[in-house]
Amino acid sequence: MAEEASSNADAVLELVPAVQYYRPSYAREWVWRMRLDPHDNCIIQTMCDGTLRSLDIATGQLLWSYNQVPFNPCPHLEYSNGFIVYNVGRNGLTVCERVNRRCFNVCGTFAANPNMKAFRLHYPILATATRDDRWEEFDLAAQQTQCRHPLLLPQNSSFLPDITYIEFDEAYAFVTTTTFEGISAYNRATGKRVWSLLEHVEKFGAPRTFATDDTIPCRERHSLQLRRLREIEAPAYFQQKELRNPALARSWFAVHVDQETGTLVFAGEKGILLVPKYKDVFAQCPSTGTLYFYCFPFDGATGLSERANLTSSSMEYSQLAVKGGRVAVVCGLFVLLDLCVRTLCTNEEKTYASFAVYEWSDASYAQEHLPEKVNQFNKCSSIALDSAGVYVVTKQALHREIHVDLTAFPIWYQAKCKSRGSTMVTGFHFDGHAKAPSMVHRSVFSLPEPEPLVVHERQSAALSVAFSNGQEGDEQVYEGEEEGDESALSDELDTEDWAPDDEGRGYIW
Structure with missing residues (x-):
């Protein structure tokens, strides 16, 4: 060496x-997804029981914890420039805006799309891919859909691949699938496929x-x-x-x-x-x-x-x-x-x-x-x-x-x-x-009890076109979950823990 x-x-x-x-x-808790917030120096997590939480990177202190209602296991998480997006069930998306380390606004929830398979956030663009092979981009700042394109698979595909992950930069969109043939790159402006792994290997x-x-x-x-x-x-x-x-x-x-x-x-x-x-x-x-x-x-x-x-x-x-x-x-x-x-x-x-x-x-x-x-x-x-x-x-x-x-x-x-x-x-x-x-x-086995989390739920007129299930309301204060002896928990909680398994991977990436 x-x-x-x-x-x-x-x-x-x-x-x-x-x-x-x-x-x-x-x-009894399992961490599922996490993203880093470099501005506030914290780790934002989703848990397998659907909880959304934030930890200080330097100290590990729990900054806030937010329990979703209704219960939603194993939510995927995206974070960019102060905006948090996580899925509600298998279909809907909730968008939140961070105000500071201990406060964020729940902006609203995208209407459920039974075909949605993956989503990715690079603010202000929220991109989604669907099971029927469509690429959509929504501009969170302008609050409008920016583009919709079909994702065309390479010709002579032996069988239909399933989308597993998406990514994009300033010019291209990238897709990974369950098969070799579906890995492709697309022009975001036109939707035209500019490269596929299969065709590249055949050529080079x-x-x-x-x-x-x-x-x-x-x-x-x-x-x-x-x-x-x-x-x-x-x-x-x-x-x-x-x-x-x-x-x-x-x-x-x-x-x-x-x-x-x-x-x-x-x-x-x-x-x-x-x-x-x-x-x-x-x-x-x-x-x-x-x-x-x-x-x-x-x-x-x-x-x-x-x-x-x-x-x-x-x-x-x-x-x-x-x-x-x-x-x-x-x-x-x-x-x-x-x-x-x-x-x-x-x-x-x-x-x-x-x-x-x-x-x-x-x-x-x-x-x-x-x-x-x-x-x-x-x-x-x-x-x-x-x-x-x-x-x-x-x-x-x-x-x-x-x-x-x-x-x-x-x-x-x-x-x-x-x-x-x-x-x-x-x-x-x-x-x-x-x-x-x-x-x-x-020195201790659990995180310190957090200060109260402040969540503002708001809904603007412009958002109402693209979002659903969001309503104007009074400010709601969510107290952090109290720490306690695990032995005091009910048998029902012990037997209904949500652990990551192969089936859990079927949720939106």
Whole structure:
């Protein structure tokens, strides 16, 4: 690894973050989605029981908690420039405007659309995609629909793909689907498809494919460690003769744009696809036709290993976040790609990969007192990234957490965490370059009681055309949920907990 790092002055052997845990109030709660608010330095979350809440990034303090009525499990969440959007049930969307850290306005709710599959917010544009393959954009500032376009699939599609995620920039809209054939980019102004992965591979060939070796990162330290890469043959589903073979279809779950490097990033069932200088690729420039694919360990490894077992046994949906030349992904393992650093491959040809791969070590596995192995990243439902760190939804595994005193947690809380698989947010904080880990102690087992949350429900005449179910009303004050002993909760609450499962993933992304 030292030889690899010496090939590039910017390469770092390992990144050592300070780890911080943001726990829910009770062991029976599960974090579902989260977004970062850089202006107010807080994490906005939705819980599996439908609760919307906000935490201070620096202290972990609960700023406010808002319980939806009616009950809506596992809502997806979007945040941009002070506006919060989350889905009501499977069809409607509620739009809120943040006033300050402890107050927001509920602007209204979009009329339910039974065909809506995905939505994405970059203020002022709220984009949605439907099951009948239509793209719609609504301007929140102008309070009017901006455009509607059909999403045309590539010709000769073997079967109809289902939309899993959408993204857009100033000129293009991007769509991922449950099949290889549906991954496409569209011109937002005209709705014309300008690129599809299937057509690109048919024209330029399979992407250059890389995988890490099958060794386990050093367990002596809690860190993101630089991995050795080797170039391998592209998977079968990228080969020309198998492109339209439905038996080899692979699902794709997310797409984001890295503005710093001009790279389009797709997260799939088996790996990460990178489209460098994607705007030139859309213009069909032959010199920029090469794509890059990073295989997850269980797909690129020649044999099934301990790490391959960890990955393949995790929930199948990859979670992706992209910002500032870095790609954070959870695929059963926590992996960080640096798009600004090249790494020397271990092949005899001494080729270079256009990116570096860091993998989180399993240092706590080396502790002999552990009763069992627990993959904290299994069933991760969300990930977020900013210039200061990475935030991942993980299991509460108290005996595996760094610098956590188990005696600070009641026995019933430990038992609930273990039996229910309760999730929380784990923050991996960086300050410029890698730094030594700082001690993070949790003196109490629950978050402090928040100050009252003020919610203003309002409805303007202009909004009434596009919104429904919103009414003018008096100011409503929602008190924060009171903390209490988990043992005092009723059996009914214990037996009706909403935990993330495969069915929960059917909700709007």
